[in-house]
Amino acid sequence: MxxxxxxxxxxxxxxxxxxxxxxxxxxxxxxxxxxxxxxxxxxxxxxxxxxxxxxxxxxxxxxxxxxxxxxxxxxxxxxxxxxxxxxxxxxxxxxxxxxxxxxxxxxxxxxxxxxxxxxxxxxxxxxxxxxxxxxxxxxxxxxxxxxxxxxxxxxxxxxxxxxxxxxxxxxxxxxxxxxxxxxxxxxxxxxxxxxxxxxxxxxxxxxALDIHNASASWNKALLDNAARPSGALVYAGPDGANLTDAQFERLKQELEAQFQGVANAGRPLLLEGGLDWRQLSLTPAEMDFMEARAAAVREIALAFGVPPLMLGLPGDSTYANYAEANRAFWRQTVIPLVRRTAQALAHWLTPGFANAGARGGLTLEPDLDGIEALAGEREALWRRVSAADFLTDDEKREAVGYGRRTAGGPRERH
Structure with a gap:
């Protein structure tokens, strides 16, 4: 099969x-x-x-x-x-x-x-x-x-x-x-x-995804070009003369061979023959790529429902904040996704198991007790319920999701 x-x-x-x-x-x-x-x-x-x-x-x-x-x-x-x-x-x-x-x-x-x-x-x-x-x-x-x-x-x-x-x-x-x-x-x-x-x-x-990818490509190209922003070589020849084609090609080849790439980062540029280097006004500082990348990361994380703290975004990353972010991630993103998927699977598959001994409609639900990230919440609930002296044992079992105690009967949970 x-x-x-x-x-x-x-x-x-x-x-x-x-x-x-x-x-x-x-x-x-x-x-x-x-x-x-x-x-x-x-x-x-x-x-x-x-x-x-x-x-x-x-x-x-x-x-x-x-x-x-x-x-x-x-x-x-x-x-x-x-x-x-x-x-x-x-x-x-x-x-x-x-x-x-x-x-x-x-x-x-x-x-x-x-x-x-x-x-x-x-x-x-x-x-x-x-x-x-x-x-x-x-x-x-x-x-x-x-x-x-x-x-x-x-x-x-x-x-x-x-x-x-x-x-x-x-x-x-x-x-x-x-x-x-x-x-x-x-x-x-x-x-x-x-x-x-x-x-x-x-x-x-x-x-936000395109902005983040484009900024990464820009930074990579910046490193490939000696970690310097683009600039212009201005030729001030006598009487307004221009470079010949041969001189232009030779200058371009020398720049690519000797001044581009990470290995040539910081290498001084020696100019001659009326050449002058002028840096262009558009710099990485003016475009503020790091802030743009951080904003793009937050937008991407927001769309997926993942707290930015869990992605290592710079900021307050104390243990308490991370624990809260982790619980919010499970409660607001993971569990709703699992619950709707489990319901769809049960609705789709259970008609094929009509003869499997079920008394009513079968349902699939996430077992929250099996999620380690929520163990603290479960422990706090058990502690509060155990301290409630006005509840009977069966009421306490129902409060934490279990059915009443039945001797010799099938296991029941709410």
Missing amino acids: ASFINRLFGGGGRTRAPDRPAEGAEPPATERKASRAAMFAVSGLGRPVWTPRDYTALAREGFQRNAIVHRCVRLIAESAASVPLMLRDGRREYDDHPLLALLTRPNPRETGAALMEAVYGHLLIAGNAYVEAVLLDGAPRELYALRPDRMQVAPGPDGWPAAYDYRAGTQTVRFHQSGDVPPILHLRLFHPADDHYGLSPMEAAAV
């Missing part, structure tokens, strides 16, 4: 009869093709060049080339993927269930944490994440994360997605959204102007 990715590129996994494709998908051709080339935009002279609002450009300019975005995405994705999930049926909590086993080992090649880290990463970079369910007899048996830049929504007559087309090179497979468990789960962040696709935090911070 394997996903479309394995079938398309000949990957391993559990075996499946060659003539039995995954439910809701058409078998792709066996020809192997390279991925499509990215598109580049060229702007006119003197106009700002902004990163295109597409997944490939945002992934390249943000996650791959910008340390702040890279750290924000990894910090959120890894933290969210580490949160344990609880499966409940009303107040009853399951320790052993086929759905939990599927989320723990979603496919032969990945662990549950690796799959969810990829899902969260796609969601943060593209604003969309797609999970494929490989079904057997109507029940999900394997889960795979699909690249969002290769997926396209195929709306039905009512405007809702009726199918999803996954393209890799020249090959396409269509997943029809039918059955109790549709083959594709589409997770998306809120987009006020799009009915089918989500808005990435990186897209909202694209201007």
Whole structure:
């Protein structure tokens, strides 16, 4: 049993009869093709060049080339993927269930944490994440994360997605959204102007991202040019004469060979023959690159919901402030993301486990007791509840999230 990715590129996994494709998908051709080339935009002279609002450009300019975005995405994705999930049926909590086993080992090649880290990463970079369910007899048996830049929504007559087309090179497979468990789960962040696709935090911070990257490129070019700002060599020859072509080329070659680069930083410039060096008025101090970079970092962190203190931004970094920033990060960014993703997974997958002994509707929730960053809050709550002499033991259990004590019954939690 394997996903479309394995079938398309000949990957391993559990075996499946060659003539039995995954439910809701058409078998792709066996020809192997390279991925499509990215598109580049060229702007006119003197106009700002902004990163295109597409997944490939945002992934390249943000996650791959910008340390702040890279750290924000990894910090959120890894933290969210580490949160344990609880499966409940009303107040009853399951320790052993086929759905939990599927989320723990979603496919032969990945662990549950690796799959969810990829899902969260796609969601943060593209604003969309797609999970494929490989079904057997109507029940999900394997889960795979699909690249969002290769997926396209195929709306039905009512405007809702009726199918999803996954393209890799020249090959396409269509997943029809039918059955109790549709083959594709589409997770998306809120987009006020799009009915089918989500808005990435990186897209909202694209201007700050471009400013941060441009300032880094400027500083790199500054080092390559002897750590000096650009200037002008003015030739004041006799009677207004100009340099000949040969003299101009010789002067340019000598400047590049002897005065550019880090190795030549601080080397004195010897001028002759009426040459005069005049520094241009636009200097790094006037443009205030360091302040612009710090402001860009704050805007990027704000878009992702990561406290700037956690990114090492200069400022007050006492232990108390960092601990508060860490709790705010978990409470305001990570836990809401995990909770909405867990709800979407439960809504999508639980119809496939209707015969697994559940009494009611199954729900997935983050287990806050398993989050080390919130251990201090939990300890303070237990301390306050334990000191409340006016509460009974059952009331104290309910106050901290556990059900009443029942002798010999199933474990219950609120």
